Amino acid sequence: MTRTSFLLPIFGVALGVLSACATPLERCIKTANSETATLNRLISETEKNLARGYAIHKTTVPYTYSGVCHNPTIGSYSCPQTGYRTQETPVAIDVPLEQNKLSTLRTKLAPAQKTARQAEQQCHIAHPIT
Template sequence: MFKATKQRLLAAGIVLTLVGACATPQKQCIARETSEYRAVSAQIEELEKTLARGYALHRQQVPYTETRLCHVQGRKKPIPCNRTRFHTIETPVTVDIGEVRKKLARLKAHRRKLEPAAKSAQAACIRAYPE
């Protein structure tokens, strides 16, 4: 369960970094300054889904090969070429519901502690970079 959440957060961080490159300075500032708060919120959301389902999901990226035609400079006819693609497989995993509830309670308490600083940072970003 932890690995799946960690992988998901890493992927989200990469996406946010890429999107952040196109975002306004204000949005970049807010994303940077509230990253821990948003990460904790994402973990809470995942644990709430786990409780609702009654089991966790292990997500795994599985490679597969896709064959297609490629145009090569200097050649008149396209040639077959392979490209590795990935798809996600989700496998149900049993969890200790009591432990999930305890972890959820700890994360919610931690998020409550982070919230004032996140709001303050967001307000500071808005003041520093008005749109």
């Protein structure tokens, strides 16, 4: 078993434990604001695409490198390992379509923010701070 493959499950458990540290109120508020957060992310991405004149497509690409593996009976030895990197590729956009998309997203934002505020109020009622 490699050191990296040994640490991945531990890291995953640690992330799970950290996310479990959020209070019920914090989780409720995050859920209440999820649509607004998504709209804000999409608005930002669309504005960047329009400013650049193109979108960026991201792909995770595997690659092989020489690593060090450990075995209790034979010790350390060189072995192939797989890593991953993000590859960004420019993609043409239809500017009028992106502008229309941006307008639609901005129109949806205000009602989503109002709904999120109402949901947050319900969160505070359901999970009062004691």
